[in-house]
Amino acid sequence: MASIDSKVNLSTIPLVALNVTVRKKLGLYLNPKNIMGFSYLEITNFENFKNPTNEILKNWQAQRSEASVGKLLSILTEAERTDVVEDLRALIDEDVRKYIAFMEKKEDPPVQVPEVDSCVPRTPETLGLTVLDDPDGLYPERFDAFICYCQSDFPFVHEMIRELEQTDYKLKLCVFDRDVLPGSCVWTITSELIEKRCKRMVAVVSDEYLESDACDFQTKFALSLCPGARSKRLIPVIYKPMTKSFPSILRFLTVCDFTRPCTQSWFWVRLAKALSLP
Template identity: 60%
Template sequence: MAQEAAAAEGAAGVPGAAWAEAVPLTALNYGARRRLGLFLNPRAAVAADWTALAERLGYEFLEIKRLEAEADPTARLLEDWPARCPGRATVGRLLALLRALERHDALADLAPRIEEDCKKYLERKRQEADRPLQVPAVDSSEPRTLETRGITTRDDPLGQTPELFDAFICYCYKDIEFVQEMIQELEQTEHKLKLCVFDRDVLPGACVWTITSELIEKRCRRMVVVISDDYLDSEECDFQTKFALSLSPGARLKRLIPVKCKHMKKKFPSILKFITVCDYTNQHTQKWFWIRLAKSLLLP
């Protein structure tokens, strides 16, 4: 990380420098994304726009048509790309594509912003690398337990038979009453589904990000996202949703099921717009809500 930071300091604002390949696209802040949209959103015959960038990224015709409905399709494309291609969406790759599309006007204008965002990211990584490691145990003679063992109430502490679930429930604590109703409808009826509800099933004491990733990726077949205005303000829910989407780009594996539990004043999360939603707020279809959700979770 120290080498990366040093490289960043010597970049001198050169767009597409080699160090940018080590910086994920998520390092670009809102200002840089919005500015790029001012260049790419307008459709013009004389310059490559956001659709040309989408084609270079491998997006198909119907996917591009879906993005056309967005108010800022460039920003939506940059948000969708990391989930679609985990590990490959980097600042360096974006800069290379802009050069290939001959959008030198955008590169010249954005160079200072992009350089600043990348330097901040690399500096954070350098600081994290320089932090002293914590000793995993106070007494090294004590037996050690892996962090992903014994994380749920019914887990085997030795990790031989980890507890498995039909679905991980991603929710904000303010929506716990709806989650309790979900437990009654899906676990305590003929459906007999097994849900992973964090506040009920997960033991305290381990790193929340580590065990959440373990549960979503390896212990739960699917994930239900309980969406409300409070959900949009939760960092935990944001992490869980993006992590699940990275495991199933384009929702091809049907791993993630959005559930709208309340009427919302805020805008529905754009990252989930392309996935069919199970809407509890629609009174006309509410009587079919639980059976539809149960059938989705029971799919092989």
């Protein structure tokens, strides 16, 4: 495949133009090399992920203003990885073509929208929801699980992050206070994340959870997406004794109970396996 027009300045093409295929192939070539100028501690943290190179690229495009396709190719060349440049150049050129075509189309919107699709929201509220999202919504950040919790249970959510994200399980959790950008409607954001960005939802059930309108909405919304729990989409978790009755709408679901001393040693393994299912 021929290269793209030589008049195209690749340093003006943001890194977000590269799609999943290119990023996966870069990972095969580069994991866990450090060519982006991150510190040793940052690289060590990235190695906890399934594809360290992909995490480096996402953080690079989010944190560094110079992140571009041209800069990436320049870095690979300086690192004497011309093999990567040569093998992936055709795919990169195709992604750049698509990105330029998308941006040109975006700048010249049609006068009339020919079709209204209520199933796929296209409002600005659904773009750039999380810290690592790209603003145009080309590569929305995705997660293994949305964590439904109330503020008083946040210490347990921190423990969940340590046990599931920072260990060999390497799961990716959506924690609202950590991952979601401020400024948009809470109900719109949570609906979009639960339905389209997260494979499952973990509900941290406690007495305080029962009093939370946000937790009530998130739980009922998640249940509406999986009638009869056919897809194991919602997983209730109890981590401390409750004085109030367990919610009746969750009684037909298998609970992960941290309060039972005899099963505590299996708690994180069971939860991690459930969240790792396709």
